[in-house]
Amino acid sequence: MSQKIQxxxxxxxxxxxxxxxxxxxxxxxxxxxxxxxxxxxxxxxIGGSGAFVTHQDLGNAIDEAIADLVIDGGTY
Known part of the structure; x- marks a missing residue:
């Protein structure tokens, strides 16, 4: 018989x-x-808004990815 978990x-x-x-x-x-x-x-x-990644962490990751971005042979 199944039980309800609350x-x-x-x-x-x-x-x-x-x-x-x-x-x-x-x-x-x-x-x-x-x-x-x-x-x-x-x-x-263990879950929810900001539980694992903060806005600051995400911003740093985006900045690093953009710093390594190369388009048509040029670095931006």
Whole structure:
């Protein structure tokens, strides 16, 4: 028989949840991030806006790619 899995969720909390059991998941609709409880109970961001790549990181990668761009034999 199948079981329904429900993730803790919040529409009021802006930061990470404070009381997650190890392996327990939570979602914040305010920050639009998904969290999982670590072995010591601290939350770890595992998904959502800015969870892995920041705007600054992306900007640097784009700048580096443009610096290496060669069109018709010229470097731009």
């Amino acid at each position: 993730i803790k969720r919040s529409v009021q909390q802006t930061g990470a949840p404070t009381n997650l059991a190890p392996g327990e998941m939570a979602y914040s609709a305010v920050s639009k991030k998904l969290f999982i409880g670590e072995d010591d109970g601290t939350p770890e961001t």
